[in-house]
Amino acid sequence: MRDRLNSGPGLVLVIVYGIFALSAGARATVQIATKFDEAPEAYLLSALAALIYLVATIGLARGGVSGRRLALVCCSAELLGVLAVGTLSIVDKDAFPDDSVWSVYGRGYGFVPLVLPVIGLYWLRRTARADRA
Amino acid sequence: MNDTIGAIVTVAALAVALLCLVAAIRNRPPDLSHYVGAGLVEAAALVLTVVAVIAMIGGERPTEVGTFVGYLFTFLALPPVAVALARLEPTRWGSVILTVAMLVMPVLVARLGQIWEATGA
Numbered sequence: 571m572r573d574r575l576n577s578g579p580g581l582v583l584v585i586v587y588g589i590f591a592l593s594a595g596a597r598a599t600v601q602i603a604t605k606f607d608e609a610p611e612a613y614l615l616s617a618l619a620a621l622i623y624l625v626a627t628i629g630l631a632r633g634g635v636s637g638r639r640l641a642l643v644c645c646s647a648e649l650l651g652v653l654a655v656g657t658l659s660i661v662d663k664d665a666f667p668d669d670s671v672w673s674v675y676g677r678g679y680g681f682v683p684l685v686l687p688v689i690g691l692y693w694l695r696r697t698a699r700a701d702r703a
Numbered sequence: 704m705n706d707t708i709g710a711i712v713t714v715a716a717l718a719v720a721l722l723c724l725v726a727a728i729r730n731r732p733p734d735l736s737h738y739v740g741a742g743l744v745e746a747a748a749l750v751l752t753v754v755a756v757i758a759m760i761g762g763e764r765p766t767e768v769g770t771f772v773g774y775l776f777t778f779l780a781l782p783p784v785a786v787a788l789a790r791l792e793p794t795r796w797g798s799v800i801l802t803v804a805m806l807v808m809p810v811l812v813a814r815l816g817q818i819w820e821a822t823g824a
Contacts, residue, residue: 578796585788585800589781589807596773604769 574697575641576633583693584631590682591623594671612670615655619671619683622647626690642694648687652676656684704758704819708751713809716744720805727798733789737801744808745782751812752779755819771818778811 576584598616606613622644629640656675669678676683719740726733752775758764765771785804789797 577792578794579799581788581792582796582799582803585785586803588784589777589804592777592780593774596777597770600767600769600773604767 571632571634571637573633574700575638575694576631580630580633580693580697583690584627586686587623587627587630587690590679590686591620591627594623594679595620598671612673615670615672619648619651622651630690638694638698641690645687645690645694648683649691652683652687704816705751705754706816708747708754709812709816712744712747712751713812715740715747716805716808716812719744720802723798723802723805727795727802730795732793732795732797733801737798738786738789741782741786741801741805744805745779748778748782748808755815765819766821767818771815774811774815774818778808778815781807781811 574580594616598613598620601613602617626641626644626648629637629642629644631637632640652672652675655670655672659670659673671679671683675681719737722740723733723737726737755771755775759768781804785801789800791797792800
């Protein structure tokens with residue numbers, strides 16, 4: 571379904587989210603498959619993050635009421651995740667021995683994990699009124 | 704990984720990104736020239752992939768083969784997916800989609816190069 575959410579800048583957001591979900595997912599899958607024992611928490615966290623990015627991509631791409639709800643939940647979870655894990659990884663370095671997607675607010679990924687949910691939430695909010703009307 | 708082909712992909716992708724950015728700034732949707740440009744970048748990416756696969760069959764491979772192959776798939780899928788999305792969005796935002804995708808290609812070349820270098824051999 572095409573609406574404001576997945577038109578114009580919204581479709582740009584879809585491709586950025588898609589690229590990110592794929593890259594983070596591929597990396598987490600390899601880490602879990604080849605060296606899970608080294609840092610199970612960090613790798614599972616990365617896999618969870620990748621899954622949330624994937625679901626957010628689907629929500630943003632589908633649009634409509636359900637797609638919007640899906641994207642809202644995922645973007646909020648991403649923002650909370652990157653803030654919580656980012657802070658924890660700085661305060662307690664031993665908690666995350668190997669880098670996860672969200673460590674140090676996503677520094678390993680050019681801070682994209684910090685910026686993306688903010689843009690996503692902004693876009694959801696901006697298009698909400700137009701789509702309801 | 705072949706650095707020369709990597710450099711060709713990088714330069715081609717940046718050139719197409721610039722063309723698409725100009726279209727976006729001028730409030731134009733992508734036209735045929737942008738799609739052909741993205742096609743040329745994809746062709747160069749395919750050459751890079753074939754050369755890398757031949758090298759891997761020849762026994763020269765990165766330590767993290769899985770990660771390398773994963774990025775390779777993203778690398779190959781990106782231009783066609785971006786073109787498909789841009790065609791869905793025949794406005795300036797279609798040009799932005801192509802710009803973003805073409806800017807990510809050099810990043811992927813760099814990542815592929817990094818992973819390839821880490822052979823430990």
